[in-house]
Amino acid sequence: MSHFSTLRSKITNAELLKSTxxxxxxxxxxxxxxxxxxxxxxxxxxxxxxxxxxxxxWIEGSDGTFDIVADLWGVSRKYNLAELMNTINQKYxxxxxxxxxxxxxxxxxxxxxxxxx
Numbered sequence: 001m002s003h004f005s006t007l008r009s010k011i012t013n014a015e016l017l018k019s020t021x022x023x024x025x026x027x028x029x030x031x032x033x034x035x036x037x038x039x040x041x042x043x044x045x046x047x048x049x050x051x052x053x054x055x056x057x058w059i060e061g062s063d064g065t066f067d068i069v070a071d072l073w074g075v076s077r078k079y080n081l082a083e084l085m086n087t088i089n090q091k092y093x094x095x096x097x098x099x100x101x102x103x104x105x106x107x108x109x110x111x112x113x114x115x116x117x
Contacts, residue, residue: 003037007068009058011092014046016099017058017066020092021048032057036071044069048088052078056088 011017021028027049033041034057044057046066054074058066068085075081 002042003040003071003073004034004042004069005072006059007070009066009068009089011058011066011089012064013096014058014060014066016095017046017092020088020095021046023095024087024091026050034069034071037074040071042069050075050079054078056084 018028018030029047029049031043031045032047034044034047034055035041035053037054042057043059045060046058048056050056052074054071054077056075057069059069061067072081075084
């Protein structure tokens with residue numbers, strides 16, 4: 001029986017997701033396997049290698065969004081899942097916003113980002 005769960009996300013930009021994960025200090029692999037309980041593995045387009053024996057993965061769906069795949073029980077043994085996912089999603093959203101501001105015509109925009117913990 002698989003311990004992997006799939007969660008919907010609104011993430012749509014693979015390169016931005018990878019750079020977000022790297023900025024947060026995670027080793028990122030592409031077209032790799034997400035580690036789960038025991039020897040269980042699941043293929044994913046993007047994998048954030050976590051400390052310990054479990055990882056987070058993202059699989060691109062037919063609608064262009066990236067679903068999160070993970071052994072949530074295993075990840076939660078070392079990480080606070082809500083905090084981990086919120087950190088990744090917030091950082092991704094900030095990066096996406098900053099990339100949008102860099103569009104032509106907005107180069108001189110003054111952007112201040114305040115994150116609340």
